Amino acid sequence: MPLPERTPTIVIKPSRGWHLPSAREIWQYRELLYFLVWRDIKVRYKQTVLGAAWAVLQPFLTMVVFSLFFGRLAGIPSDGLPYPVFSYAGLLPWTFFSQAMNQAGNSLASSAHLITKVYFPRAIIPLAAVLAPLVDFAIAFVVLIGMMLYYGIVPTVAALWLPVFLLLALMTSLAVGLWLAALNAQYRDIRYVVPFLTQLWMFATPVIYPSTLLTGVWRILLGLNPMTSVVEGFRWTLLGMGEPPGRMVWASVGMVAVLLITGAVYFRRTERTLADVV
Amino acid sequence: MSDVAIRIEGLGKRYRLGERAPYKTIRETITRAAGAPFRALGSQAVAKTPQKNSQYIWALKDVSLEVKRGEALGIIGRNGSGKSTLLKILARITEPTTGRAQIQGRVGSLLEVGTGFHPELTGRENIYLNGAILGMSKAEIRRRFDEIVAFSGIGKFLDTPVKHYSSGMYVRLAFAVAVHVTPDILLLDEVLAVGDHVFREKCYKKLHEIKASGTTVLLVSHDLTSIGSLCARAVWLEQGRVQADGSPSEIAKRYMFCSC
Numbered sequence: 096m097p098l099p100e101r102t103p104t105i106v107i108k109p110s111r112g113w114h115l116p117s118a119r120e121i122w123q124y125r126e127l128l129y130f131l132v133w134r135d136i137k138v139r140y141k142q143t144v145l146g147a148a149w150a151v152l153q154p155f156l157t158m159v160v161f162s163l164f165f166g167r168l169a170g171i172p173s174d175g176l177p178y179p180v181f182s183y184a185g186l187l188p189w190t191f192f193s194q195a196m197n198q199a200g201n202s203l204a205s206s207a208h209l210i211t212k213v214y215f216p217r218a219i220i221p222l223a224a225v226l227a228p229l230v231d232f233a234i235a236f237v238v239l240i241g242m243m244l245y246y247g248i249v250p251t252v253a254a255l256w257l258p259v260f261l262l263l264a265l266m267t268s269l270a271v272g273l274w275l276a277a278l279n280a281q282y283r284d285i286r287y288v289v290p291f292l293t294q295l296w297m298f299a300t301p302v303i304y305p306s307t308l309l310t311g312v313w314r315i316l317l318g319l320n321p322m323t324s325v326v327e328g329f330r331w332t333l334l335g336m337g338e339p340p341g342r343m344v345w346a347s348v349g350m351v352a353v354l355l356i357t358g359a360v361y362f363r364r365t366e367r368t369l370a371d372v373v
Numbered sequence: 374m375s376d377v378a379i380r381i382e383g384l385g386k387r388y389r390l391g392e393r394a395p396y397k398t399i400r401e402t403i404t405r406a407a408g409a410p411f412r413a414l415g416s417q418a419v420a421k422t423p424q425k426n427s428q429y430i431w432a433l434k435d436v437s438l439e440v441k442r443g444e445a446l447g448i449i450g451r452n453g454s455g456k457s458t459l460l461k462i463l464a465r466i467t468e469p470t471t472g473r474a475q476i477q478g479r480v481g482s483l484l485e486v487g488t489g490f491h492p493e494l495t496g497r498e499n500i501y502l503n504g505a506i507l508g509m510s511k512a513e514i515r516r517r518f519d520e521i522v523a524f525s526g527i528g529k530f531l532d533t534p535v536k537h538y539s540s541g542m543y544v545r546l547a548f549a550v551a552v553h554v555t556p557d558i559l560l561l562d563e564v565l566a567v568g569d570h571v572f573r574e575k576c577y578k579k580l581h582e583i584k585a586s587g588t589t590v591l592l593v594s595h596d597l598t599s600i601g602s603l604c605a606r607a608v609w610l611e612q613g614r615v616q617a618d619g620s621p622s623e624i625a626k627r628y629m630f631c632s633c
Contacts, residue, residue: 105480107465108473130505134491134498141493141534213506214480215467313453370467371388 106236116218116363120317124215124295131223135174135198145266150231151238154190165303174336176256180242181349185302185326186266186333187235192322194228195265199272200289203280207373217366218359221276225269232261243333253339259329263344266351267321273358277365280373300328307337377590378558379440383472385613386433386458386485386603424468434613435472442477445590447475449620449628450610456593459610460484460560463591478557478589481508485562487547492536496527499535503550519555525588527551545572552579558589563596577602597625 121128140146159177165171166178173181199221203210206220243250279285300322301308309317317323324347330336389481433455440446452457461467463474464482489506490499500521504514514521524529525546527538535543584590594600600607600621606626609617617624 103477103479105465105476106473107462107469107476109468109470126511127505128513130502132500134494137498138491138493209489209506211466212485213482213508215506215508367468370461 100363107108111369113349113360115359116364120216121218121222124219127215128219128223128226131219132226135223135227139227147231147234150234154183154186154235155238156191158186159301161186172308174307176248176330176334176336177246180239180246180248180334181305181330181336182218182303183239183242185300187232187239188260188325188329189297189300189302189322190235191228191232191261192264192268192325193297195268196271196275197224197289197293198228199268200275200279200285203276203369203373204283204286210373211370217369218273218362221269221272221362224276225265225272229265235324240331248334250333250336254336255332256328257332260325260332263321263328263347263351264279264325266355267325270351270354270358273362274354277358277362280365280369289361296320302327305337318343318346319350321351323347327364374378376442377439378442378444378478379438379474379476381438381463381472384436384459384462384469384474385471386455386462386467387429387431387470390428390430392509411532412532422439431613433462433469436610437472438608438615438618440509440591441590442573442589443584443587444606445584445592445604447604447607447624448591449595449600449607449624450616456610457484457562458613460562460591460593464560466610470502476558479508480558480560481554481556482508482560483551483554483562484581486544486551486614490543490547492534493534493535495526496531496538500550503547504554506614507551507554508556509554521553524552524575532564541569543569545601548572548576552576552583552629555583555586556588559583559591561590561592563594597621597628601625 109210140149143149145152151181161182162179171178202220202224203217209220210217275285275289279289297303299317299320301317306314306317306323306327324340324344327337328340328344331338331340378439417489432453436459438446448456448459458467460470460482461484464480464484466482466484466621487503489503494502500518501514504521505511509517510558522528525542527542527550529548530538530542535546538546577599584603590603592600592603592626604621606620607619608615609624609628617627
């Protein structure tokens with residue numbers, strides 16, 4: 096942190112009410128955020144034989160299994176695309192999201208040794224947890240490009256929208272991660288809820304199946320899940336599948352905004368007694 | 374600008390007994406919330422039960438202190454006297470229940486040696502990580518890197534994961550990073566009782582240097598001699614309150630007398 100010209104004055108007193116975490120303070124601690132992300136990336140594949148290949152193997156093997164069982168045996172439609180590339184394009188953002196959400200959810204509890212010893216804005220911890228899996232995402236993305244080449248799929252200009260959908264996935268995982276992290280610090284039940292939640296959430300997201308399979312009310316319900324927009328968005332931008340997403344994306348953005356703001360406020364509220372309960 | 378580095382006014386911290394031990398479960402919270410309307414409807418005696426169950430303890434009560442810029446203050450007290458709680462509040466790790474404190478300057482807290490060290494990372498990597506956690510900027514760490522390595526004396530093990538270090542090496546490296554953080558105000562919690570006596574001497578020498586450079590130091594310790602050698606003033610905490618405030622030798626005499 097750069098030394099300010101004048102010595103800062105810190106006032107310590109009991110805090111009241113509901114607030115958002117201070118963005119300015121998080122910005123002041125950006126170097127710590129950088130080092131925590133860097134640590135997570137460095138440590139992730141230490142002492143593994145396959146190393147970063149795991150980032151590819153996880154979504155790739157899942158894709159193979161899905162293609163076999165859902166694509167081949169169950170005959171689930173994939174809107175005219177080869178099922179492997181259809182499911183991999185969905186698994187890619189999904190794997191990122193589930194990793195980010197899981198790690199953010201456990202982040203406070205697993206950083207208890209820091210929280211009880213040093214001060215820094217605690218939001219840095221879940222923030223670092225959702226950023227680190229981006230590296231895995233980038234590695235796994237290369238495989239998708241390979242698959243697209245194999246199947247001769249050429250992306251259109253729509254591919255320029257991809258970062259928007261990735262950002263939406265990031266924000267969704269951060270929003271849910273903030274809620275889970277704050278709850279997990281107090282209630283260790285959350286640790287058992289998260290894997291279950293992840294599993295259910297995947298079935299509520301059109302990863303295995305196309306969203307066109309559902310109609311009417313079901314489709315609207317599906318739209319309330321921000322990950323639907325992300326997965327559909329990935330398929331639209333890269334594989335040219337379906338329509339440019341319209342209203343559904345706005346519903347997702349609204350949903351994420353609500354989750355993110357409430358999550359951040361609840362997180363800030365928990366922060367004050369965090370060192371005493373974690 | 375005033376020459377007061379830390380001003381503490383009526384600071385208090387209340388804990389619920391057993392708060393730190395078992396985690397709350399969702400079931401507990403839900404049943405309590407669900408039971409609330411029934412308790413309200415019930416008789417007075419029933420309504421009182423939750424209060425009887427939750428007992429509170431004041432770890433710190435009505436503490437007021439002033440520490441001048443550049444002063445070294447020793448805080449002494451028995452286990453559970455509130456000295457660590459005081460330090461944790463000043464370090465902003467936990468919030469006070471009552472009162473306020475005002476601090477002028479950048480605070481560095483050293484409540485433990487090697488906070489955030491990762492066993493899988495090398496010595497070099499941990500210097501950066503630990504330095505950042507303790508509040509140093511990347512540029513600052515880079516600037517003092519050689520100094521830190523020299524101080525730790527780990528030499529050729531710099532690029533070995535710290536999980537392969539001996540406990541002595543580990544502590545030395547952790548300490549080397551810690552003493553090279555240069556805040557305006559340094560909060561120390563009994564961390565000096567580590568390492569062999571040669572290294573301990575080295576640390577004390579470094580602390581004297583830090584103090585001489587104008588850093589305000591707050592040192593919590595059981596060890597009266599370490600307080601006496603570093604601090605010109607000592608505060609004795611007893612059951613969360615200030616029992617005495619004066620020169621270390623005077624406090625030491627009264628404290629020893631009281632303890633036995």
